[in-house]
Amino acid sequence: MYPAELSAASQDYLKTIWRLGEWEPERVTTTVxxxxxxxxASTVSEALKKLTAQGLVTRPSYGAVQLTEQGRQVAVHMVRRHRILEMFLATELGYPWDEVHDEAEVLEHAVTDRFIDSLDEKLGHPxxxxxxxxxxxxxGAVDAPSAIPLADVLGPALVRVTRVSDEDPERLRALGELGVRPGVTLSVRAHPTEAGALRVSFPESADAERDGEPEITLGILHAEAVRVRPAQQTS
Structure with a gap:
């Protein structure tokens, strides 16, 4: 079954199921x-019945939803479309990174594979x-770097940001304003506070304004939205 043969809603279900388990194993249920x-939940349950009948998901007796191989292929195809469109919107059209997700959600169902491949080439195959x-x-290959939540880092440590969750646009916007983005190096100054907050600085920053404020504090929810790996790790 080709993705184009499915409704936009079915494509979104498959993509969301895949994304829920992208960074860490998660038991995907109807409620989740x-x-x-x-x-x-009733709407989702009916949709899952249809996807199961189409051979795209399975629902074992213990209740978790799993993608079949065919369902995974569709999901990854849609994820590829979505993320290439996000890169195009951000780098070519200047969209803020907290706004590209919603725009890509609409466009991914409307454009052709040829259009996506052309964007991928124009962007240099990001x-x-x-x-x-x-x-x-x-x-359909996915080469995601290993990374852990910033909230799990026990300082002092030097880490490089690999990913910032786009699940919450407001949090994403706030982290961007603080300068916490993929590729940025952070120095975790100390162990988390009792509330789970982290104190970090930007050792590679050449920003004069940042030099006047060498350290910031990230609350637990912000720190959980950021994934990092050791700064000396280059691949």
């Missing part, structure tokens, strides 16, 4: 999926989207 998509999420290759 409904919460992520902002839909009623490996990640503006938030650091891996862009699947045309054949």
């Amino acid at each position: 999926l409904a919460a992520r998509m902002g839909l009623a 490996r990640a989207d503006p938030h650091g999420d891996a862009i699947p290759s045309k054949d």
Whole structure:
């Protein structure tokens, strides 16, 4: 089954199921999926019945939803479209990184594979989207770097940001304003506070304004939205 043969809603379900388990194993249930998509559980349940009948998902007796190989292929195809469009919107049209997601959600269902391939070539075949999420290759391979939540880092440590979650646009905007983006090096100054907040600085920053404020504090929710790896790791 080709993605174009499915409705936009079905494509979104498959893509969301895949994304829920992208960074860490997650037991995807009807309730979890409904919460992520902002839909009623009954609506999601009916959609899953249809996707199961089409051979795109399975629902074992313990209740978790899993993609079949065919369902995964469709999901990754849609993820690739979405993230290439996000890169185009951010780098070529100047969209803020907290606004590209919603725009790409609409465009990904309207453009052709030829259009996506042309954008990919024009952009130089980027490996990640503006938030650091891996862009699947045309054949469906996903090369995501290993990374852990910043909230799990026990300082002092020097880390490089690999990904910032785009799940919450307001949080994404706030982190961007603080300068926390993929590729940025952070120096974690100390162990988390009792509330889980982290104190970090930007050792590679040449920003004069930043020099006057060498350290910032990230709350636990902000720190959990950021994934990092050791700064000396280059691949």
